[in-house]
Amino acid sequence: MIELDKAYDHSTVEEKIYKMWETSGYFNPDKLPGDRKQPYTIIMPPPNANAPMHLGHALFVTIEDILIRYKRMQGYKTLWQPGTDHAGFETQVVFEKKLEKEGRSRFKMQREEFYKEIWEFVQSNKHITENGLRRLGASCDWDRNIFTLDPEIVRIVYATFKKMHEDGLMYRGDRIGNWCFKHQTALSDLETKYEERVEPFYYFKYGPFTIGTSRPETKFGDKYVVMHPNDKRYAQYKNGDTFEAEWINGSIKATIIKDEAVDMEFGSGVMTITPWHDPVDFDLAQKHKLDKEQIIDKFGKLLPIAGEFAGMKNAIARPLIVEKLKNKTLLVKVDENYKHNVNVCYKCGAIIEPQIIPQWFVAMAKPLPDGRPSLRDMAINAIKNKEVEIVTEKFEKIFMHWMENLRDWPVSRQIWWGIPIPVKYCVDCKEVIVDTDDSIKVCPKCQSPKLEKDQDTFDTWFSSGQWPYATLMANDVKRGTKDFENYFPTQVMETGWDILFFWVARMVMMSYYRTGKQPFEKVYLHGLVRDKDRQKMSKSKGNVIDPLGVIDTYGCDALRFALIFSTSAGNDIPLAEDKIKGMKHFANKLWNIARYILANVSVPIPPLAEGGLGGVTDADKEILTKLNQTIKNTTVHLDNFRLHEAAQEIYQFTWHELADIYVEASKKQLADETLKENTQKLLLHNLINIIKLLHPFMPFITEELWGILGQADLLGRHDLLIIEKWPIV
């Protein structure tokens, strides 16, 4: 007879069990036993290779691992495709901070040198991330592990770029975009945020008009004054009229533009425009075909047009310019309490300066040359037709709303850590040459050998947006598999709602574009893990829970169960250490149920599946009914992504039915010779079933107990629990 320790000790179990799984090969769908035909695939959202483990990792691993383990037990050919992400901008920002601490800067480095260092930095952190996933119990197929900068992936990304370029969806445009001075790169709208500021709002005399602005330092070149066509005050002026206006650095010849974009109620109801540095002004200038002039350079300094202010940072120049205008008696009044939103970089908080800098864009609303709808419309249709379903419908609404207002996507970044844009420009004839393997040495149009490489890299999301098919296609090249054929489209994409637009939307669009199919059938979105007061966890608040530390203290299973226990899809998750502790108690409860059964049951009940199990006493009948209900409900909940309800169901049964009631009843029944054998069978039957039901949630303790039951000769023939059959009622 095997006697268990009085308490479950996770520290002696987890590493051993994980190794057992990994060497078994069962993470790899090709090595799963039995004749498995139906695939079930989840592409793991690749964690940033450089990011330290946080609870977000623990949450996504737990959810995806539950789904995968569940389906594996149900006999599916399960592939959970892991990978890590170079995370272009994110990683470069982290690395630049590191350089800053060392008193260095990328702007004083060679590009190759910088790239090499950051590559090594990422490679060394990558293993830490991957081992963290192992400690969380992730049953993903490490044989297929892949990195976003692997050459096979890059080739697929380039092929997409080339096709988009040929199809006229990828274009290089002189459009206004967000510019971060600190990082010296363009950013998409998603990568900026608004902050409320109170700043002075100035009214200046401009010829016969009074104009309002919060940014006098951009106004040097302003030579268009815009007013509403219905503005009765200025009915005597016509569109295109000109006049002389005394301005900051002398007299300016100004032109009147009438446009309904002007709000007569705001400010003075009249404005001058700065098309190079303001999106609204830019649109107006495009519409009326007006000149555009750059006032501020890429570093936030005023250009020579600013006269004596040239070379100054705009913030320093502003009060001086106001002072000068005041001395020229052009300052009318100042509103000191003007509250407005300022666009800032989401990483560093530096003010974003709109700039016209040539960037590559993907057309979102342009129909495809092969007759298919635009990228945007394909994604909208996918949701409407339910080819892609987002779990919890509210996100479908949010998704649609965003999609319908989508603008073209700028995909070039002026950063170095990323996939270079595979384009060369002919110095002589300006031809744009797409060269995905660096093989073109002379201009195909004018034969000039003077070619310049595009210096930019892709937005990370341009490559990760292709991740579902790119990983599978890359596997096929690297490993000679038929993964794309076998596993695409995938079944579930599980990720945080915060990257619904960044990532999920892009994956849907690009997948339809490249493969004609949806990348995944379901999207399950999880929330943010917060502390018990619903505060976001952050280092500065000191409320961060380190998942690996928690695993050391309470065990991985306890952490997983706590994360999943009272959360529904899409809602943020408050997690306190108490909760994890409570779930450790639950693991211990399960352990002790097994301990009791091992001490009291000596006969195996082969063949388990072939019945012979019936209730004799009321307690017997009751527990069998409840067990069957639990199996049924758990299965239905899992099928509908209600993981928390499934967890609660099992918890309730295990503790409050099996332990509290039946185990107690069994003590008397075991003493009665006429009931003894049947009671033993029922105890074992219940234990085996809850171990199976719990396995996706608490993989370590269940696998350990399974092994012990096997050693005690209570299971008949058995393999690892990870591939046992899911109970069926």
Add this chain to the structure above:
RNA sequence: GGGCGGCUAGCUCAGUGGUAGAGCAUUUCUUUGACGUAGAAAGGGUCGAAGGUCCGAUUCCUUCGCCGCCCACCA
């Protein structure tokens, strides 16, 4: 400005057209051999407010009140 969501026990949250649920916390009792990381018992909620539909509403509809989030953004 547009959109989405929440409001249920002290706390954190599930759930439901038919007499309200869990975990934690609180109180009392119990050291009988599965487990004191436990067991037994108890207290605690007009399910945000008002109206409507219904035999019946915490659940469906409307309005309102707080709270939160997303998107857009005014010179």
